[in-house]
Every structure is written in C-alpha cells, then in structure tokens.
Amino acid sequence: xxxxxxxxxxxxxxxxxxxxxxxxRLTPHLRLVSLSLGxxxxxxxxxxxxxxxxxxxxxxxxxxxADGASAEIAVVGNDGVVGVSLFMGGESTPSRxxxxxxxxxxxxxxxxxxxxFTRAGAMQHLLLRYTQALITQMAQTAVCNRHHTLDQQxxxxxxxxxxxxxxxxxxxxxxxxxxxxxxxxQGVNDxxxxxQEAGLIHYxxxxxxxxxxxxxxxxxxxxxxxxxxxxxxLLPDRTEH
Numbered sequence: 001x002x003x004x005x006x007x008x009x010x011x012x013x014x015x016x017x018x019x020x021x022x023x024x025r026l027t028p029h030l031r032l033v034s035l036s037l038g039x040x041x042x043x044x045x046x047x048x049x050x051x052x053x054x055x056x057x058x059x060x061x062x063x064x065x066a067d068g069a070s071a072e073i074a075v076v077g078n079d080g081v082v083g084v085s086l087f088m089g090g091e092s093t094p095s096r097x098x099x100x101x102x103x104x105x106x107x108x109x110x111x112x113x114x115x116x117f118t119r120a121g122a123m124q125h126l127l128l129r130y131t132q133a134l135i136t137q138m139a140q141t142a143v144c145n146r147h148h149t150l151d152q153q154x155x156x157x158x159x160x161x162x163x164x165x166x167x168x169x170x171x172x173x174x175x176x177x178x179x180x181x182x183x184x185x186q187g188v189n190d191x192x193x194x195x196q197e198a199g200l201i202h203y204x205x206x207x208x209x210x211x212x213x214x215x216x217x218x219x220x221x222x223x224x225x226x227x228x229x230x231x232x233x234l235l236p237d238r239t240e241h
Contacts, residue, residue, distance in 0.1 A: 007032065009106050010241045011055040013079050014126050022122045023241050030106040035059070037171055041082060041097040048092060050107045051083035057103030058164050061095045061138075062179070070179055071145065072157075074137045075100060077164020079231060080130045086110050087117040087127055101161065101170055129234040136230040144223040145181075153181055154191045155220035158201070158210060160227065168210040195219075 009030055010016035015023065035041070035057045042048055044064055052059065058077040062070040073095060076082050082105075085093040116123045137160075144153055157177070161170055174192065178185045192208075195201045200216050202209045210216065217224070 007055045007104050008241070009053070009055070011078060012053040012081075012106060013235060014081055014130060015053055015106065016241065017122075017126055017236050018241075019122050020241065022116075026108075026112075026116060026123070029112045030108055033105055033107045035099045035102060035105055037099055037102040038176065039099040041099065042093070044094050044096050045092050048083050048086050049110050051081050051086055051110065051113050052105040052107055053081050054078055054103065054105040054164070056166055057099060057105055058101035058161055059105075060098050060100040062098060063094065064096050070096065072179075072181065073141055074134055075157075075160050075164065076134075077101075077161075079164055079235065080134065081127070083110075083113075084127070084131050084134060086113055087124075088131065100176070101165060101172065126235075133227075133231045133234045137227045140223045140227050144221060148221045148223065150181070150183055150187050151191045151194060151219065152221040152223075154188065154195070155216045156224045157181065158208070158216055159213070159220060159224045162210060162213065163228065168213070170208040170210075171206060172208055174206075 009027060010023075015026070018026070030053070035052075035054070041052060041059060054077050056078065058075055059082045060072050061074045061076065062072050064070045082097050085091070117127060144156060154177070158170075162168060174185050174188045178188045181188065192201070192203050195216070196203055198215065200210070200212045200219075202211060
C-alpha cells in the first residue's frame with residue numbers, strides 16, 4: 001500500500017472554515033486518497049458512496065451526451081466538495097466527475113456527510129453556500145460556451161484552475177482540455193498556441209506553465225470575474241486547524 005505524504009485537511013477551504021468542534025468531529029472519518037489524471041470518481045446515474053474534498057487536485061464535472069460527447073459544467077478544487085447531490089436530495093447525478101489535475105483529496109463516506117449535514121450546523125451552512133457558488137459557475141459556463149470565443153473560454157478555464165491549485169503548473173493533455181470545453185482538439189491546439197506565442201503560457205507534452213497570469217486575465221471574458229466574485233462573497237476565509 002502506497003503511503004501518501006500528509007496534507008492537512010484544512011488545505012480544503014470548506015474543511016478549513018469549520019469551527020474547531022465540527023472539524024474535530026469530522027476528522028477521524030476523513031481518508032486521504034490519491035487522484036490520478038483522467039480518473040473517473042463517479043459516472044452519470046450511479047449512486048454516490050463518497051464525497052471528495054480536494055486539497056491539491058482539481059475535479060471536472062462533465063455532462064455526457066448519448067453519443068459519448070461531453071462538456072465541462074464546473075470545476076472543483078480546494079474551494080469545495082465533489083458530490084453535492086448527496087446532500088441536495090439525490091443519490092445520483094447526471095454529471096460525470098473526472099480528475100482534471102492529479103493530486104490528493106480527502107474522501108468521506110456518504111452516510112457520514114449526510115449525518116453531519118442534518119445536524120443543521122456549520123457544515124450545512126457552508127455546503128449550501130458552496131452549492132450556490134457552484135450553481136453560479138455552472139450557469140456562467142453555459143453562457144460563456146454560447147457567447148464567447150474559444151480563446152476566451154480557454155483563458156477562463158486556466159484561471160479557474162489556477163485559483164484551485166497551489167502552483168502555476170497544470171498537467172493536462174490537449175485531448176482532455178478539448179473534452180472539458182466540448183470542442184475539437186485542433187481548436188484547443190490553436191488557442192494554446194496563441195497564448196504561447198504571446199508569452200503567456202508554456203505548453204509541452206501535456207504540461208502547462210502559466211507565465212503571465214495578468215496577461216491571461218486581460219484576454220479572458222467577464223465570466224471569470226463573475227464566478228470569482230460570487231465565490232469570494234459566499235465562501236468565508238478558512239481558519240487553520
């Protein structure tokens with residue numbers, strides 16, 4: 001069994017924002033797990049047995065069509081939790097959860113989360129506010145995909161990813177980016193090439209390094225700022241435990 005380097009649960013902003021009493025009650029039930037790039041945490045229509053609190057990984061939520069085509073509707077990182085349908089009244093979800101950036105997360109059994117949620121305390125309050133922020137991200141993604149260019153969508157996607165990672169580097173293939181954005185691989189290749197030529201990123205063999213975040217912010221659409229503002233408004237600053 002592989003031993004994972006310890007990462008504090010409080011690195012996840014939701015867990016880190018819990019009062020000490022709630023945090024201490026939940027900690028014994030959290031299990032640190034490693035998430036691999038491209039790994040599916042759950043599939044559409046399957047009953048969820050766990051939720052995941054990412055600490056240095058990113059999970060993409062995708063809606064999948066009957067022909068297998070997919071498009072990203074939201075990203076979840078250290079800002080939140082994967083599996084909101086469990087406490088919103090459903091046992092499954094029509095979306096698919098795929099690891100977008102490899103790393104670690106804390107896994108929690110579904111029954112434990114439900115029990116904590118029904119206490120109607122701090123965890124319930126945080127999860128509901130996070131869900132509102134997630135709905136905002138989903139709605140803005142739909143608008144962005146309809147009205148903005150692929151170049152702008154790629155910049156938005158990069159910025160949302162960076163906000164949920166401890167570094168400016170992403171391990172991501174163009175095929176996976178294309179699946180996330182619901183476009184052809186060549187379109188992603190052309191958009192990434194423009195950013196690289198402008199000196200904003202360096203891309204090589206599935207590895208993206210952001211060199212100029214300010215420059216990317218200047219090229220993106222208003223969708224990124226709307227999502228970030230709502231997240232900042234709804235989600236409190238965390239406290240270290």
